[in-house]
Amino acid sequence: MRMGNEALLTKLREALGNAAVITDSDVTDSYSRDMMPLAEAGRPLAVVLPSDVDGVQATVRACAEAKVPIVPRGAGSGLSGAANAIDGCVVLVMTKFDRILEIDPANRLAVVQPGVVNLDFRNAVEKHGLFYPPDPASYDWCTIGGNLSTNSGGMCCVKYGVTTDAVLGLEVVLADGSVLRTGRRTVKGVAGYDLAKLFVGSEGTLGVITEATVSLRPLPQAPGTLVAGFDRTEAAGEAVSRVVREGLVPSLMEIMDASSIKAAESYLNTDLGAGSDCQALLLCQSDAGGELAQRELAALEQICLDCGSTMTYATEDLTEGKMLLQARRVVLTALEQYGVWLTDDVCVPRTRIAELIAGCERISEEVGLRIAVVGHAGDGNMHPTIVYAPDSADEFARARRAFDAILEVGLSLGGTVTGEHGVGKIKRDWLAREIGPVGLRVHRQIKQALDPDNLFNPGSMFSPA
Structure with missing residues (x-):
């Protein structure tokens, strides 16, 4: 017999304590959605x-008995609706x-x-001379x-990869409440399926991650920084392609279009030195240290000049480099000067970045809204x-049309509908389109095998068959 809601709440309070189970709607509503305004959210x-694994297990088992879905959640910084509640669920x-259990x-x-x-x-691992990228x-x-x-990335991906590249092993609570420990602590290991990587990027649809073993890197040298301005977006795109072709791997390579440059300069009340005609700005860093960094920055600068850069500036001063990079980091906040923002997340081949930016300019004109493009030029994630x-x-409504039109352009350029934010509840149809019917069938089969009652985050990534 299915457990009722009141019985479920009683059971959860008995297992976790009254303070750990919140039903006040003023509080629960604040946990009901992430940062993506397009995604639906329930109550x-x-x-x-919970504060320990036993509490997660008890929650999963009680919800399974009551047939109540579970939506796992962290801080709520996501941009796909993957952590959004559905009506009647338990937000975990x-x-x-x-x-931090061990370094x-x-x-x-x-x-x-x-x-x-x-x-x-x-910051904690840095005290040991180590780096989590x-x-x-x-x-x-x-x-x-x-x-x-969500298999997050960031600015360092071009050299160091995304989250999954750092994961060695996981502890996961499964849909029946059992605990799976998968992965390893060794540098190499090919025993069985790579189950740890299966859970990374699964958006809480397969289990609840309660612990991760991750690899670290030696702390890089303080980076040198290069900024290059271009009066044509195509020239900036060619510079990115040349960097890749010539085998340079900067620790960071970011791009900003004209709209994002103007917003950042206005917000920071500064002049990035690119000039009023600048259509694209490349920001590059090298953390190789010493003469290696100098040579790498010099090579990057020469490529930019060869491709038609109208301005280049290189510095080894750490404070100055942070100030330049701040212009890239503040773009979303800077855009709030003009209204609220809706950020997309497409990844295209690096040779087609300029075409994506041009496509966004066209969409901006069609919908009559400002669209600013920034992104990780080193891996094509815009x-x-x-x-x-x-x-x-x-x-x-026009912003929503623009959002979908950008995804259409990304796919047409041989890209993917999400590089690091995830599918969540806003790109389910786009995932189906990208991976095709066979890919979707395999996703559903994996979901059915690990979560046969569709307990974990139902409706995120894809709908049941």
Whole structure:
């Protein structure tokens, strides 16, 4: 016999304590959605904040008995609706899992709980001369668990990869409440399926991650920085292609279009030195150190000049480099000068970045809204951001059309509909289109095998068959 809601709440309180089970709608509503305004969100039955694995297991088992869905959640910094509640669900918040359990400098690894904030973790391992590369834009408040759930990236991806590239092993609570430990602590290992990587990027649809073992790198040298301005977006795109062709791997290579440059300069009340005719800005860094960094920056600068850069400036001063990079980091905040924003997330072949930016310019003219494009030029992951008036239903509708039109352009250029934000609840149809019917069938078969009652985050990534 199915357990009723009141019986479920009683059972959860008995297992976790009254303070860990929240039903006040004023509080639960604040946990009902992430940062993506397009994604629908329901009203949860309760918000549960366990502090140990036993609490997660008890929650999963009780919800399974009651046939009540579970939506795992971290800090809520996501941009796809993957952590959004559905009506009557239990939102399982993992922020109390906030301990770094181990840092092993000799083996360059760490064991960390999912509620640890990314920046706090990076700062902790830095004290041991080590480096955790994934650095999403929200790294000062997003959590490791959320990064794992969406396979987050960031500015350092061009050289160091995304979250999955750092994952060695995971501890996961499965749909029956059992605990799966998968992966390894060794540098190499091919025993069985790579189940750890299966859960990374699964957006809470296959299980609840309660612990991660991640690899670390030696702390890089303080980076040197290069900024290059172009009066044609195509020239900036050619510079990116040349960098890739010639085998240079900067630790960071970002691009900003004219709209994002103007917004950042206005917000920071500064002049980036690119000039009024600048259509694109490349920001590159090298953390190779010493003469190697100097040579790498010089090679990058020469490529930019050869491709028609109208301005280049290189510096080894760390403070100056941080100031230049700040212009890239503040773009989303800077765009709030003009309205609220809706940011997209497409990844295209690096040779086609300029075409994507041109496509966004065309869409901007068609819908009559500002669209600013910034992105990780080193891996082709672009973030076109649409700005609209918060009190205009018409502009919101046009922003939604622009969002989909950008995805259409990305796919037409041989790209993917999400490079690092995830599918969530806003790109389900686009995922089906990208991976095709066979790919979708395999996704559903994996989901059915691990979560036969569709308990975990139903409706995220794809709908049941």
